[in-house]
Amino acid sequence: MIQKISLILLGCISIIGLLAPWLVPNDPLYVDITKKLSAPSVAYPLGTDQLGRCIFSRLLMGIRYCLGTGVIIMGLSVSAALLISSVAVCKGGKVDSWFIRICDMLLAFPNVVLAFALVGMLGAGLKNIIIAITFAQTVYYARIFRSWLLTVKQQDYIAAAKLSGTKGFWLFKRHLWPNIKHTLWTFIALDMGKVLLEISSFSFIGLGVQAPTPEWGMMVNEGKQYIRQYPEMTLYPGLAIMSIVVLFYLSGNGMRRNIR
Numbered sequence: 001m002i003q004k005i006s007l008i009l010l011g012c013i014s015i016i017g018l019l020a021p022w023l024v025p026n027d028p029l030y031v032d033i034t035k036k037l038s039a040p041s042v043a044y045p046l047g048t049d050q051l052g053r054c055i056f057s058r059l060l061m062g063i064r065y066c067l068g069t070g071v072i073i074m075g076l077s078v079s080a081a082l083l084i085s086s087v088a089v090c091k092g093g094k095v096d097s098w099f100i101r102i103c104d105m106l107l108a109f110p111n112v113v114l115a116f117a118l119v120g121m122l123g124a125g126l127k128n129i130i131i132a133i134t135f136a137q138t139v140y141y142a143r144i145f146r147s148w149l150l151t152v153k154q155q156d157y158i159a160a161a162k163l164s165g166t167k168g169f170w171l172f173k174r175h176l177w178p179n180i181k182h183t184l185w186t187f188i189a190l191d192m193g194k195v196l197l198e199i200s201s202f203s204f205i206g207l208g209v210q211a212p213t214p215e216w217g218m219m220v221n222e223g224k225q226y227i228r229q230y231p232e233m234t235l236y237p238g239l240a241i242m243s244i245v246v247l248f249y250l251s252g253n254g255m256r257r258n259i260r
Contacts, residue, residue, distance in 0.1 A: 003254025006247045013244065017063030026054035028061045028214045037230045049219075049233055050226055058214035059240055065215040067244065069130060070196045074188060076134045081141035082184075088142075089149040096146075103143045111136040112198060116207075124207045133198055144187075145180075152179045182255075189252030193245035200241050216241050 016023065026044065032052035040047045046056040088099035106114065111133075118132035200217030202208035209215035211222070216237040223233030 003251050003257075006251040006254065010244070010247050010251065013063060013247075014067065016060060017067055020060045020064060024054070024057035024060050026057045028053060028057040029212050030054075037226065037233075046236055047230075047232060049222065050230075053212075055219075055233065055236055058219060059216070059236060061214040062216045062219065062237065062240070065126070065209055065213060066196060066199060066217070066241070069126065069199050070192060073130055073134050073137065073195055073199070074192055076130075077137035077141055078184070078188060080134075080138045081145050084138070085142045085145035085149055088146055089153055099142075099146070103139055103146075106139045107143060111140055112201075114139070115198065115202075119202065119207050124210065126209050126213075129199065129202050129208045133195065133202075137195065145184075148180045148183065186252055186255040189248055189255055192252075193248040196241065196245055196248070 030053060032048075035044075035048050035052040036050050038044055038048040038052070044054050044056065046054075046059065049055055049058070084099070088096045109117070114136040115129075115132040118135060119128055122128040122131060199208060200215075200220070203215050203217030204221045206221065209218050211218060219237035220234050220241075223230075223235075223237070227234050
């Protein structure tokens with residue numbers, strides 16, 4: 001039940017994000033100093049920030065940059081990791097050996113540290129954040145996916161499939177993929193929250209999405225200067241980040257229980 005509710009809420013949030021340009025009551029980038037730090041009203045449902053911008057409108061538009069970026073990163077990293085690990089497992093031998101060595105070298109650094117290093121070389125910005133986090137996550141996922149595929153590959157029916165002439169892509173599609181896809185979807189749902197936190201964290205410290213783009217991590221960063229005078233500036237985007245991370249965790253946890 002909790003899993004279904006979480007998935008429904010995530011679906012609703014995604015739809016709101018897609019329709020955000022038509023749903024926002026005000027221009028999220030419009031600056032009006034005369035209305036800065038205004039209390040909630042009909043025109044501004046959650047009040048305004050230090051530049052007089054509508055907080056509610058910026059929260060709605062922020063869904064695109066937070067959730068949308070997370071989906072892009074997760075899609076790219078999972079696809080790349082699945083492809084690389086599948087080739088390593090199916091080829092075996094030296095290919096798999098070199099794959100393990102490269103992964104072990106890169107995994108000597110935590111994902112966030114590796115992403116920080118890449119951002120330091122590439123520079124701040126949304127595009128560079130996507131590249132950095134995608135690369136770090138791909139290395140981490142590829143190592144995990146290899147262990148899953150290797151476990152399945154050692155089963156007797158895989159040996160029988162090989163003897164019957166099935167190999168390469170068809171071996172993966174018919175025998176390997178069906179046995180890991182449910183675990184993979186659960187893993188994605190559980191790990192999505194971590195990716196969203198990384199995106200928001202980079203924006204919070206000024207390395208991710210740049211002002212005046214309405215992104216939740218950036219909004220928390222802008223609001224911290226006014227936390228005593230107007231704590232809602234930090235509270236609203238903080239609650240938005242927490243809520244979506246919790247929803248992904250609940251949906252992933254529900255999928256994991258179903259598999260068991």
